[in-house]
Amino acid sequence: MAAGGVGAAWYSEGLAFSCLGCGDCCRGPGGYVWVSEEEAGKIASALDLRPEVFAAKMLRMTISGLALVDDGKGDCPLLDSDSRCRVYPVRPFQCRTWPWWGENLASRRRWDEAAARCPGMNRGPIRPERAIEAVMAGEL
Numbered sequence: 001m002a003a004g005g006v007g008a009a010w011y012s013e014g015l016a017f018s019c020l021g022c023g024d025c026c027r028g029p030g031g032y033v034w035v036s037e038e039e040a041g042k043i044a045s046a047l048d049l050r051p052e053v054f055a056a057k058m059l060r061m062t063i064s065g066l067a068l069v070d071d072g073k074g075d076c077p078l079l080d081s082d083s084r085c086r087v088y089p090v091r092p093f094q095c096r097t098w099p100w101w102g103e104n105l106a107s108r109r110r111w112d113e114a115a116a117r118c119p120g121m122n123r124g125p126i127r128p129e130r131a132i133e134a135v136m137a138g139e140l
């Protein structure tokens with residue numbers, strides 16, 4: 001979409017993001033981390049667990065699909081004691097694509113609401129609109 005043209009995305013000039021690794025997005029109640037079967041296999045392997053052991057310990061089946069359990073406080077069970085992801089190289093698609101989610105990109109207001117919870121948003125290098133939309137289209 002042409003920058004500034006009729007119908008241009010509000011983020012046509014691009015958006016800044018640089019993860020600080022604070023882990024805030026991985027903590028707290030109220031969310032789901034969706035995991036595909038393929039992702040579950042990769043995560044189990046990264047943890048050196050048999051897939052069925054990983055599933056029993058860390059997965060739950062919901063009406064919408066497989067998701068990670070939480071640790072009882074709502075935190076991701078894959079965080080280590082320093083709030084770092086233990087499976088970062090094989091983290092789920094949902095985690096890899098933050099903050100380039102449709103709900104965050106729906107409007108500037110929604111983006112800024114998300115940014116209030118994620119200190120990495122609105123800082124760092126600008127990602128161009130085309131690259132943002134590529135992530136949204138599943139092209140990582």
Ligand code: SF4
Pocket residue numbers: 018019020021022023024025026098117118119120121
């Ligand atoms: S809250 Fe934002 S800055 Fe912190 S770890 Fe998550 S993505 Fe990175």
